Amino acid sequence: MNLYDLLARGFPADRSRPAFLLGDGGEVSYAELEAGAAQVAGHLLARGVRPGDRVGLQAEKSVEAVTIYLGALKAGAVFLPLNAAYTAAEVDYFVEDAEPAVFVTDPRSFLAEAQAAAPLAQAVPRADDDVASLIYTSGTTGRSKGAMLSHGNLAANAVALHRAWGFTPDDVLLHALPIFHVHGLFVALHCAFLSGAPMVWLPRFDDAQVIAGLARSTVMMGVPTFYSRLLANPQFTRERAQHMRLFISGSAPLLESTFAEFEERTGARILERYGMSEAVIITTNPLDGERIPGSVGYPLPGVELRIGGGEETGVIEIRGPSVFSGYWRMPEKTAEEFTADGFFKTGDVGRRDLDGRVWISGRAKDLIISGGYNVYPKEIELVLDELAGVTESAVVGVPHPDFGEGVVAVVIGAGDEASMIAECRRQLAPYKSPKRIVFVEDLPRNAMGKVQKNLLRDRYTDLFTAG
Ligand code: AMP
Numbered sequence: 001m002n003l004y005d006l007l008a009r010g011f012p013a014d015r016s017r018p019a020f021l022l023g024d025g026g027e028v029s030y031a032e033l034e035a036g037a038a039q040v041a042g043h044l045l046a047r048g049v050r051p052g053d054r055v056g057l058q059a060e061k062s063v064e065a066v067t068i069y070l071g072a073l074k075a076g077a078v079f080l081p082l083n084a085a086y087t088a089a090e091v092d093y094f095v096e097d098a099e100p101a102v103f104v105t106d107p108r109s110f111l112a113e114a115q116a117a118a119p120l121a122q123a124v125p126r127a128d129d130d131v132a133s134l135i136y137t138s139g140t141t142g143r144s145k146g147a148m149l150s151h152g153n154l155a156a157n158a159v160a161l162h163r164a165w166g167f168t169p170d171d172v173l174l175h176a177l178p179i180f181h182v183h184g185l186f187v188a189l190h191c192a193f194l195s196g197a198p199m200v201w202l203p204r205f206d207d208a209q210v211i212a213g214l215a216r217s218t219v220m221m222g223v224p225t226f227y228s229r230l231l232a233n234p235q236f237t238r239e240r241a242q243h244m245r246l247f248i249s250g251s252a253p254l255l256e257s258t259f260a261e262f263e264e265r266t267g268a269r270i271l272e273r274y275g276m277s278e279a280v281i282i283t284t285n286p287l288d289g290e291r292i293p294g295s296v297g298y299p300l301p302g303v304e305l306r307i308g309g310g311e312e313t314g315v316i317e318i319r320g321p322s323v324f325s326g327y328w329r330m331p332e333k334t335a336e337e338f339t340a341d342g343f344f345k346t347g348d349v350g351r352r353d354l355d356g357r358v359w360i361s362g363r364a365k366d367l368i369i370s371g372g373y374n375v376y377p378k379e380i381e382l383v384l385d386e387l388a389g390v391t392e393s394a395v396v397g398v399p400h401p402d403f404g405e406g407v408v409a410v411v412i413g414a415g416d417e418a419s420m421i422a423e424c425r426r427q428l429a430p431y432k433s434p435k436r437i438v439f440v441e442d443l444p445r446n447a448m449g450k451v452q453k454n455l456l457r458d459r460y461t462d463l464f465t466a467g
Helices: 003-010 030-046 063-074 088-098 107-114 151-164 182-195 207-214 224-231 256-266 331-337 377-385 417-427 453-459
Strands: 018-022 027-029 054-058 078-082 102-104 131-136 146-150 173-175 199-201 219-222 246-249 271-276 280-284 295-299 304-307 314-319 344-352 358-363 368-370 373-375 390-400 404-413 436-440
Touching (some): 003 063, 003 182, 018 030, 018 063, 030 063, 030 107, 054 063, 063 078, 063 107, 063 182, 078 088, 088 146, 131 151, 131 182, 146 151, 151 280, 173 207, 182 199, 182 271, 207 224, 219 224, 224 246, 224 256, 271 295, 271 344, 358 377, 368 390, 368 404, 373 377, 377 404, 390 453, 417 436
Parallel strands (some): 018 199, 054 078, 054 102, 078 131, 173 199, 173 219, 219 246, 246 271, 404 436
Antiparallel strands (some): 271 280, 280 295, 295 358, 304 314, 314 344, 344 358, 368 373
């Protein structure tokens, strides 16, 4: 089935109900969204777009951009969203690689043009394994890869999440995420559409706007920095959050201190889940049942998850209906990333406890090898984060003349380096303890709030070798 049809089945019977609640008090109804998607689909077909052709979009977040997404699905095209922040040179790469038939940079005028087309009534039929979207991974090393997500991948994940998180037509989803990434584009939109629920639609995260928007919402999805920024605002009080049914976090690790402070302030326990472009959502803490800080919960129904390598901690491998089929035009890279029995090697290192919960200790490529020993940065970060004066930490390995790599802690906060290192050595084996601690005001992050450790490694690469 075309994913569009699945989503449209969730739209409310009364299509005059709002899909988007806008900041200025305006609304866009499901009827308008549906009509817009039909116009876009008709327009794409009239321009010669064929099933499987890519439709690229690089623009700021807007209702029009969502309409183009749905129209592209309906036309059987492959939707290719790009971060509006990409430079022309970066876009050149994606355009050359993906060869889109249509590339939209001005959604509003594209929709205006589409009004002249005959609307497409029936979605172009698609099979489960036909590609619905191409999502380029943020890729910190090498060429950015286009993950091919099929209609079946996205449908399976949407249905599983809608159920796991208990969405109903009475929900109102606060949407402040970007829509060029799986989190805001698939996870959030699909849950709302399958419920026929409205979204409080914010162009970006702004703490004051989010606090105001919460008054009309029941569920919020965010990256961890959304939650820490809310907590930094004294206007964010228990009263503001009290009626909320659910706060969900993902795309980067949620600090245990953020989880604890959030619970203290609001009484709510943030539900953390884990996902990636190649598989959308993989695990989630339970809606009913204990949400444990530091764990990303259990695999979604249908997802098989195992730890590769034969040790307790190792690379997480997954298989299931939402796992992508491969990287666009990279058959060799794809083959490398799958095991012989069809599990995708996520590149995340983690373990499962006896209860089946998954705990992530970081990316495999962030693993530090110091003096021949494996050092998992997360273990050191957890110790540092508990020290007085530390808000957040990021531990990386950089070249060291004796140890191969030396452990460096980059810390938001202030303190005495020598006594902090001494405290780490009381709690950790010497080879794990940071050899240097650098204090900073903030850590480099990407648009999803993920700390960019590659940039830290570059920045401190000479720390032990200079002079
Ligand atoms: P992306 O493909 O850009 O969404 O990045 C996916 C990566 O984000 C995963 O492979 C993880 O490394 C990381 N990630 C996502 N959610 C979590 C989480 N809840 N805890 C820790 N890491 C996460």
